[in-house]
Amino acid sequence: MFRSEHPRRSSSHHEWRHNKENSNALADDVPEFQAYDGTPRSQMPDGEKESLNTITSKIKVSDHHTDLFASPNLIVRRGQEFRISITFDxxxxPSKDGxxxxxxxxVNPQIHKQTAIIVSPNQDNKGPWQSQLLENKGNIIEMGITPSANCIVGKFLMYAVVVxxxxxxxxxxxxxxxxILFNSWAPDDTVFMHDDTERMEYVLNQVGTIYCGSISNVMKRPWHYGQFENGILDACLYLMDxxxxxxxxxGDPVVVARQGSAKLNSQDDNGVLTGKWSEDYSHGRAPTSWTGSVxxxxxxxSNGVPVNYAQCWVYAGVFNTFLRCLGIPSRVITNYNSAHDNDRSLKTDIIVDCNGKIDKKYTKDSIWNFHCWNECYMARPDLPLDFGGWQVVDATPQETSDGLYRCGPAPLYGIKQGVICYPYDSPFVFAEVNSDVIFYKRDKYGKLTKVSVNETYVxxxxxxxxxGQDVPINITELYKFPEGKFEGERLALQMAESYGTEKDRSVLPKVDVEMKVTVKPVTLGEDFQLVLIFQSLGRSLYNxxxxxxxxxxxYTGVSGPEFMSTTLQVQVDPSRQTTATVDVRSEEYMNKLFGHGNLHFFITGKVKExxxxxxxxxxxxxxxxxxTVKVRAIVLIHWSTEHSSGSPESHLDTCKRGLIFQVFEFSSGSTFHHLTFPWISFCTVYFLFLSHDP
Incomplete structure (x- = not known):
């Protein structure tokens, strides 16, 4: 192929920082006439002008599930035929016209790398892309072209070429x-999904819900993925560059997902989002203020500068947009009580000081109230057969993998079975859902004594x-066997240990008293009680x-200021449960709250006997x-005066884009929804209502 000395540039003004050989933003400025002897010519010889020439070409696309893209560009999915109509002069x-x-x-596309593809109406169908002549109407022909199901995903330039x-x-x-995008509708594509309802959700759905809060109070954040919005596809191609x-x-979803997980954070490569887990967001926006990816x-x-600021659900929401936009089925997962195990040992160590408080100085591991990551769906031809399907990927920068802050894709099947030897980063994900919490007491001399182990907290x-529904589904069984009930759990842990993880096997003294705590759901500003429940496991009375x-x-498990502490003595009767209550007043915690409004209680008990x-x-x-918002008419909040139109019975619906909450439809006078904000903050709320009626 002829190689131009002057690559053609796309509209992105900062593209030149990319490696030219691996950039989709650059392309050769190919000549109109290319002599067989390789001699560059500014124009074709006069004799060639009498050859058959093309006048127009038009691509026809149907059933490629790309009609939702807000783009004038031609967008198709690989492994599926599209049609091109060409008009000649x-x-x-076919017998004489090449x-x-x-x-x-x-830049410098080459056939053997499949960066240059040639398809002919007379092709013998031995090339990577298939073609056929569908119709010949004299001056107009119609061809069917099917990109290979493993072809490169990106933006191609198409030329009609006369020989x-x-x-x-x-x-x-x-x-x-x-x-050309990945195609979960094509059986030969590695991202193929059998179920059409799953494809509708995991590829085509532009809105979703991300779950947060805590195990005792699950909360949700509506998120606008917007993968089909104007400019998003080009932005995703820019990220790959x-x-x-x-x-x-x-064309390999494993590579795209792995490199994408690194590029979504700015930790080591000036990626999309800057993470921040403190309360000073003066040089950007608070993570809680984002409601979508667009x-x-x-x-x-627009400028290649990391966007400030993000936390785990923001990384997961934007990563979901990236994956779905390119055609890789994906979803956001929330893990409650998620371990951040620094040494991947299946042990989360909590150090307690002499006063019964967590020693912040010596406790390095943490347990997040919740942590969000992504799963993407693909075959894994690089792994044994059962290891395809859902793969865990995580863009939140926690630990490095092969020198970059990234995680995955880790096969979900391997995580559940404890077969964590296969790429990528399975041991880290396995620890996030399977770590034991080990409590140590540190005496005044610095000596650590192991005092208890919780095997089911994480x-x-x-x-x-x-x-198809705005409700959560519990997928814990896809990650782990039920705690303590099945042989599968024991075998999975043994298998994981055989691949280098280390589970605590020490023997502790027999437990004589069990302690549990319950708290009813608490609304911000309320007083509430901790209910401590004690059960004697012997026949003795214990104090x-x-x-x-x-x-x-x-929410990452990092403690802030202490707002209360108290002591009590409890006598535990062997014949029945014993309860004790601890009162918590709102004035104790309200002036110390930040972020998500999380409180953390640590309860230590010592059996005297x-x-x-x-x-x-x-x-x-x-x-x-x-x-609660009551609407008597259609009000345009942004105007200086109220405006109303239509009859009182006008059918209303809320605006679909840029909102914190999803779209609801309702009629005048009806109560349509209760809105609960997923953060603790003072804010101004705007409502915009649109009518279906003229």
């Missing part, structure tokens, strides 16, 4: 840009949005000294008060 004769269609991507006696004549005037994904690897991707694609529940401390807490230690951690996520 004379009748086309002609083909050329697809090119990147003349001394060279090739390209119709540059009628060249077209065509975007910026992540320096080789063009020849962009603005974030537009901002990053990975308590995993949720994702249900297909327990109990210490309770309460801190405000980031045996010296046995009891330890419980209990997070409480405060519920925001409901907001």
């Amino acid at each position: 004379g009748p086309y004769n 002609f083909y269609v050329e697809f090119r991507i990147g 003349a006696p001394t060279g090739l004549i390209r119709d540059k005037e009628n060249s077209s840009e065509i975007y 910026d992540a320096t994904i080789p063009l020849i690897s962009r 603005e974030i991707l537009h901002l990053y694609a 990975g308590k529940m995993l949720l994702t949005k249900a297909i 327990v000294d109990v210490f309770v401390s309460g801190n405000v807490m980031y 045996t010296g046995h230690m009891l330890n419980i951690m209990h997070p409480v996520s405060l519920i925001s008060p409901q907001l």
